Amino acid sequence: MMNWKQGLRAFQAVVRPHISAAQPTLVRAKRTTKLAPGASRVINMVSVISARKKQPRRLKMCKEDQVRHQMIMAAWKLHLRDEKAERTNKLKAQYEKITEACDELQKLDPALYEAATAREKGKRFSPEMRIPTDTPPRQPWQFDWSPPDK
């Protein structure tokens, strides 16, 4: 396991030309002089991979709040359970409808059924589809876009 000081040294090996001017000397006591802005950024970045960051400090609560927190977590679990059940039920209902429709089609028109249930190769979602966002770009949809010819 590498500690952050080793990490910093390693990191400087890569970025030496930029840092060499600042050359932070690492002292155990409280720092009196200010670090160069580049060096402090490097220390920030490297300290994230140090072992110390593995274990965040534990929250200390009084007994009342522990009990309250326990109930909140219990309610959260119940909420997740209900959410998942709702989602699964919806999917299940859709699946059953698909099955039902296919069965019906098979009875009505076998040729149409064959065409409808054939495995589609190379199926892709539309490349214009975007993951919805609260802050969409100014021009959300490029209507006149067409894929470049290969």
Add this chain to the structure above:
Amino acid sequence: MRAFSTSARAAGKTAVSIVPPVHHTVKFRKSQLMDKYASLQIPRSSVTSPKYRPQRTCQDRVREHHINTVESDMMLITYAHNQQVLVGNKPRPRKGDSPYQLYQPQRVPYGGTQATKDIKVRSWRNVPMLEAITINCFVKPATMNHDLAAAAKVMLQQITGEKPTSVYARTNVPSWTLRPGMPMGAKIKLTGQPMNQFLTTLTEIVLPRSKTFTGVSNSTGDQNGNITFSLTADDIRHFPEIEGNLELWPQTFAIDLCFHTSAQVDPEARTLLSAYGLPFVGKERYPARW
């Protein structure tokens, strides 16, 4: 077979039987009895546990997109009527007509050396979803300069926001000055919100600006629904965390990405990934059974 202390040596086992006769009706781990591990027995949902982590601390666009749109579409796309379980190629057991066969390995499957998985009936229970993204950064010049492996680790940390683990050389190749135990780079497996965050950064910021990336090859895939491709060192410079600090990054490193999906075959995994904005190029091949 349990051995007695006198006969164990002859049977090629440890001298003392470490399996006492078990009569009790209750199973336990030793850590449950030890005071020093008491805090590890607290359920991790309790705030007093050292393992406690808050969940869903921010909105997850990708997760919502999956639930609202992709999930039901994928169920419809992968639907096959009157499905049966397609049994995979399995190792063949020996006939057992000779006592020598007792300790012989099973015969390899027909038509190959590797067993293949069964393809189960697709239903609402196993709609394909993205489970994890593994990022692997292997730095060849780290044999000459060990510090590069640490720099690669910091780079992965910067672009994912999670803590990577180091990877070490395992083989000894004297002509490459490669010895076992040399730090050679870093890797990380992302799941949940950090994975989704990385995915959106990749598909919305990095890949559109890449000069070399034309799309994920349609021929990639490990036949179990895992899709792999790589980013060049120049592509990495488009990650906002790196781009904001470009003067600190005179050197970046290429990475390999593996998208682990729960799809049972590769074409379905590709369909799924296209819903998140990953383009695919090239000729696609389809497995014999799907």
Add this chain to the structure above:
Amino acid sequence: MKNSIVRAAGLQIRNQRIRDAVLNGVPKTGPPTLRSRWARSRYVSPEGINEAFSLAKEIVDKEAANHKSAAGEVEKELKSATGEEQRAELAKNLEHHLVKSEFHNPEVRFNFMVKDSVDLNEPIYRYLSRTEWAAKEMLILMQRLEQHHVIPDTMPTLDPRAQVDVQFVTPTMSSFEPGSFLSNEVCERRPRISIQEFEPIAKDSLYSVVIVNPDVPDLENDSFKTLLHYAAVNIRISNDAPEVDFAQATELADYLPPHPEKNAPAQRFCVWVFRQPARVEGAEISREGFDIRQFAGANNLEAVGAHMWRVRYDLTTDFIRAKYGLGPGSVYFRARTAKPEEALLHVRHRQKWEKFVETPSK
């Protein structure tokens, strides 16, 4: 705060100030459970916990109400049910719903956390107590029973269902872990025993307690034999009254203090607790060569709990032997003689013993 569910008064927090703090949030004066004023004034609740709590309470109350109504239905069914198996199944189901209906109740959790007004007649407290016991103490008990071969040396096995606590009359009156070595003087008198049942049992259900020592040297057979140290039947136990009242019980054999012999291996004293289907009358037993399996089988006893301790010959053993008239005992040593029985009795020890009995000034 909405309180849509009617809860039993026994499930509430007794201290009104703490109750307010749990249900409505920590007051400005600080949490009442913190002792020092300094700590109270410094305490800050996590941000947003009050808002989250009131939202959570709605979800939890809804869940509790569902279980409550389910329990009501099961209870109705139970009244009309006739078959023995069906009744047992329904009773189990009822217990489940009753536990679940109070499972997330913060008042119950608080009471259980501080072990205040925990009424073992309530299913939820029985469930929580059992869970706590099963997480550690029960596992230690099972480990020791097996490690020291109490099972199968005495009874074949144990499905632990009741918490058995044994306390000897000492200045500290503390319980001990199963398998501990105790001084011979400590276990001189009959211990206090409590049998905590976690399953719902009828008031004054009948139990038996047997203490056996399977490690008495048996010279004739070059082996060990069992000695009965205590046996009592028809002990009345309820869920909320776990202490054994020996005055009300039928003692088949009064307490014989442990008196191990010098240089013999440590002796195990195994406490077995049995559930009785009915009163046991006129059971005849003998201390020497007591067969606990035969005793349990003959009286239809079902083992539900156990405990054990160990005693070696120590400084106080001779004193105990003299006090209760148990004789000098033997001294064992490595003998390389053709006639081991001649070497058994240590002459010097016999002389010392005679001196000891003559001048009991100790």
